[in-house]
Amino acid sequence: MALVKLIEYADASPEVRSVYDDIMKTRAVDWINNFWKALANDPRELARIWQNVKQVMAPGALDPLVKEMVYVAVSATNGCEYCTFSHTAAARNKGMTDAMLMELMAVVGLANETNRLANGLRVDVDKQFKP
Amino acid sequence: MALVKLIEYADASPEVRSVYDDIMKTRAVDWINNFWKALANDPRELARIWQNVKQVMAPGALDPLVKEMVYVAVSATNGCEYCTFSHTAAARNKGMTDAMLMELMAVVGLANETNRLANGLRVDVDKQFKP
Amino acid sequence: MALVKLIEYADASPEVRSVYDDIMKTRAVDWINNFWKALANDPRELARIWQNVKQVMAPGALDPLVKEMVYVAVSATNGCEYCTFSHTAAARNKGMTDAMLMELMAVVGLANETNRLANGLRVDVDKQFKP
Amino acid sequence: MALVKLIEYADASPEVRSVYDDIMKTRAVDWINNFWKALANDPRELARIWQNVKQVMAPGALDPLVKEMVYVAVSATNGCEYCTFSHTAAARNKGMTDAMLMELMAVVGLANETNRLANGLRVDVDKQFKP
Amino acid sequence: MALVKLIEYADASPEVRSVYDDIMKTRAVDWINNFWKALANDPRELARIWQNVKQVMAPGALDPLVKEMVYVAVSATNGCEYCTFSHTAAARNKGMTDAMLMELMAVVGLANETNRLANGLRVDVDKQFKP
Amino acid sequence: MALVKLIEYADASPEVRSVYDDIMKTRAVDWINNFWKALANDPRELARIWQNVKQVMAPGALDPLVKEMVYVAVSATNGCEYCTFSHTAAARNKGMTDAMLMELMAVVGLANETNRLANGLRVDVDKQFKP
Numbered sequence: 001m002a003l004v005k006l007i008e009y010a011d012a013s014p015e016v017r018s019v020y021d022d023i024m025k026t027r028a029v030d031w032i033n034n035f036w037k038a039l040a041n042d043p044r045e046l047a048r049i050w051q052n053v054k055q056v057m058a059p060g061a062l063d064p065l066v067k068e069m070v071y072v073a074v075s076a077t078n079g080c081e082y083c084t085f086s087h088t089a090a091a092r093n094k095g096m097t098d099a100m101l102m103e104l105m106a107v108v109g110l111a112n113e114t115n116r117l118a119n120g121l122r123v124d125v126d127k128q129f130k131p
Numbered sequence: 132m133a134l135v136k137l138i139e140y141a142d143a144s145p146e147v148r149s150v151y152d153d154i155m156k157t158r159a160v161d162w163i164n165n166f167w168k169a170l171a172n173d174p175r176e177l178a179r180i181w182q183n184v185k186q187v188m189a190p191g192a193l194d195p196l197v198k199e200m201v202y203v204a205v206s207a208t209n210g211c212e213y214c215t216f217s218h219t220a221a222a223r224n225k226g227m228t229d230a231m232l233m234e235l236m237a238v239v240g241l242a243n244e245t246n247r248l249a250n251g252l253r254v255d256v257d258k259q260f261k262p
Numbered sequence: 263m264a265l266v267k268l269i270e271y272a273d274a275s276p277e278v279r280s281v282y283d284d285i286m287k288t289r290a291v292d293w294i295n296n297f298w299k300a301l302a303n304d305p306r307e308l309a310r311i312w313q314n315v316k317q318v319m320a321p322g323a324l325d326p327l328v329k330e331m332v333y334v335a336v337s338a339t340n341g342c343e344y345c346t347f348s349h350t351a352a353a354r355n356k357g358m359t360d361a362m363l364m365e366l367m368a369v370v371g372l373a374n375e376t377n378r379l380a381n382g383l384r385v386d387v388d389k390q391f392k393p
Numbered sequence: 394m395a396l397v398k399l400i401e402y403a404d405a406s407p408e409v410r411s412v413y414d415d416i417m418k419t420r421a422v423d424w425i426n427n428f429w430k431a432l433a434n435d436p437r438e439l440a441r442i443w444q445n446v447k448q449v450m451a452p453g454a455l456d457p458l459v460k461e462m463v464y465v466a467v468s469a470t471n472g473c474e475y476c477t478f479s480h481t482a483a484a485r486n487k488g489m490t491d492a493m494l495m496e497l498m499a500v501v502g503l504a505n506e507t508n509r510l511a512n513g514l515r516v517d518v519d520k521q522f523k524p
Numbered sequence: 525m526a527l528v529k530l531i532e533y534a535d536a537s538p539e540v541r542s543v544y545d546d547i548m549k550t551r552a553v554d555w556i557n558n559f560w561k562a563l564a565n566d567p568r569e570l571a572r573i574w575q576n577v578k579q580v581m582a583p584g585a586l587d588p589l590v591k592e593m594v595y596v597a598v599s600a601t602n603g604c605e606y607c608t609f610s611h612t613a614a615a616r617n618k619g620m621t622d623a624m625l626m627e628l629m630a631v632v633g634l635a636n637e638t639n640r641l642a643n644g645l646r647v648d649v650d651k652q653f654k655p
Numbered sequence: 656m657a658l659v660k661l662i663e664y665a666d667a668s669p670e671v672r673s674v675y676d677d678i679m680k681t682r683a684v685d686w687i688n689n690f691w692k693a694l695a696n697d698p699r700e701l702a703r704i705w706q707n708v709k710q711v712m713a714p715g716a717l718d719p720l721v722k723e724m725v726y727v728a729v730s731a732t733n734g735c736e737y738c739t740f741s742h743t744a745a746a747r748n749k750g751m752t753d754a755m756l757m758e759l760m761a762v763v764g765l766a767n768e769t770n771r772l773a774n775g776l777r778v779d780v781d782k783q784f785k786p
Binding site for chain 4 (some may be wrong): 263264265266293294297311314316318319322323326329330331332333335336337339340342343344345347348349359361362364365366368369372373374375376377378379380381382383384385386387388390391392
Binding site (some may be wrong): 465468469470472474477478498501502503505506507508509510512513514515 | 549596599600601603605608609625632633634636637638639640641643645646
């Protein structure tokens with residue numbers, strides 16, 4: 001149960017529906033997931049976040065599957081259940097196999113481990129790593 | 132100044148030197164960075180972490196550059212200065228351009244943002260995302 | 263199911279009941295929430311945390327509603343489900359509207375995003391920001 | 394030393410200068426801080442983040458000083474040095490006194506403490522807190 | 525529902541069964557918990573993590589109960605539900621009482637609080653604390 | 656450079672000096688570290704945090720060295736530089752050797768790794784771990 005009501009398409013204002021329509025068209029799906037229905041309580045916020053997702057996750061210097069896997073890596077690191085489920089599903093739609101997911105998690109786990117070893121022992125950055 | 136002394140190659144035991152040699156050979160470099168010199172205070176821990184890094188970061192279902200970028204993404208999320216510098220340097224050695232780094236950071240930033248929107252509004256996971 | 267049993271008022275020692283009574287009186291409610299029932303397994307810890315909450319959340323240089331919203335912001339950032347629900351409820355009791363909650367979450371999300379951009383690109387603090 | 398070069402106004406493209414100009418005009422300052430100079434390595438990213446900051450931090454259901462203090466609270470929770478310095482400076486410009494800062498930190502500290510007590514004891518959310 | 529299927533002993537390959545057998549023998553239990561069943565989707569990853577846990581959590585300079593309590597402290601700090609439940613159970617098996625758990629949580633909570641006070645006020649490290 | 660001025664003993668009010676005196680007496684040291692000098696900008700906050708530290712870190716169901724090591728574990732996990740330095744120094748004063756520190760960091764690193772594996776794969780808690 002979310003902290004705000006979920007705005008269904010049938011109950012949405014034209015401003016919200018316009019964003020919902022763009023989400024469904026861009027992603028070639030016929031439903032709206034709960035994240036957007038929650039944000040729709042503030043139509044400007046809904047539009048802002050969607051514009052950001054649309055721009056940042058588009059193909060560019062990195063391919064979309066790599067971007068989705070980075071999203072999963074960050075979500076797993078932060079312990080966000082919703083984002084881990086939703087972006088793992090998105091990454092699978094873009095071609096991520098179970099073998100790739102397991103290997104991604106191995107990197108995420110290792111990075112979280114060595115981050116704490118470096119921070120816990122307060123290791124100084126080598127000058128060779130400075131750009 | 133690290134919390135433990137840094138073990139230089141010249142002062143290292145044969146056990147530690149053996150790991151140092153493998154690091155330099157595997158990475159085709161002629162120096163050891165501070166992270167390993169700190170871990171060398173416990174030679175078994177040095178060997179353990181190096182074996183993990185060697186196994187996890189090897190080519191597999193994901194290519195090594197993608198893995199380095201995931202490492203950078205996690206390190207930036209956790210605010211680990213040492214790991215951010217060292218793995219950005221490693222990623223650049225494997226071909227990451229400034230354009231790729233900027234785009235990587237955009238995804239990392241966005242994921243950190245939407246992780247908190249989903250967690251803060253306590254949005255329930257849609258059944259369509261469940262495997 | 264919590265990791266420790268929840269101490270109900272009926273089963274509580276006089277020491278615990280005294281804290282429970284003060285919580286209900288201070289907050290003008292007639293029930294004790296699970297957080298305190300869990301802490302009551304250690305009566306000194308229960309008393310310590312309650313004294314801290316009572317002192318810190320009292321009116322002062324900041325008004326109580328602002329304090330509750332800061333509490334929600336931290337809880338959302340840390341992904342604490344219990345605290346997000348309980349302090350959002352408290353903030354609403356003090357006057358937070360849905361519009362305020364949505365705007366609060368927008369700031370929380372943005373701060374989490376730019377925190378990682380600054381940390382990930384390792385931007386040096388400008389001298390103008392130093393006090 | 395940042396991981397990317399800082400783009401000074403004198404060296405910036407017209408696209409970047411346009412954003413810089415808007416930042417200085419909106420904030421009524423005559424200099425650009427390092428955060429934006431780092432983002433300027435990707436002009437679209439610079440424009441995207443600036444648009445977000447401008448929209449989210451504008452007056453709305455919450456007043457700008459409250460928003461800046463929430464930003465400080467999140468930055469302190471995440472340990473972001475850059476953002477803690479820059480947003481504390483911004484909050485002071487908007488009227489935050491030392492007494493307010495100390496009280497803000499007290500709330501941030503307490504919330505971080507009780508977040509872990511609730512998460513560590515795995516306390517279930519009371520039904521009364523569910524909306 | 526996990527993001528990958530759980531590999532039951534009956535369906536496991538000889539390679540996976542060999543690790544399962546070692547886990548049960550080492551821990552003197554007759555069942556495998558879900559964490560390992562999820563990792564078993566990548567038998568090399570299962571073997572890697574188990575070897576790490578077996579080596580790190582063995583008696584050494586610190587006793588095993590202290591190690592389990594440190595594990596609980598980290599898991600509570602990160603908000604990991606699975607690890608908090610599993611390592612609290614393990615610590616109890618090694619002798620942790622409710623009084624010890626409550627006191628452990630008090631330290632975890634306090635450390636999380638003062639971490640943010642120090643980071644939020646950007647307090648410089650005293651030279652006396654430098655090794 | 657902290658975000659607030661540091662209050663030296665010579666400049667402190669009687670209320671602040673009284674806390675400073677108690678810190679020095681309790682810890683059998685003849686100087687005050689920067690953390691307290693920063694908190695002293697709000698004498699009530701200084702007194703509150705000191706009372707908490709004094710109560711929580713006193714001998715009880717856990718011995719003081721174990722408590723200091725837990726403090727270090729949490730501080731390393733959160734990346735708090737100040738607290739990592741100060742509590743490592745405190746733990747060493749209470750008998751922590753380099754071998755113990757290295758082993759502590761190994762547990763901290765491993766816990767941070769497996770926390771993300773469990774969270775990233777969304778593993779359900781086994782019923783056997785529920786109390």
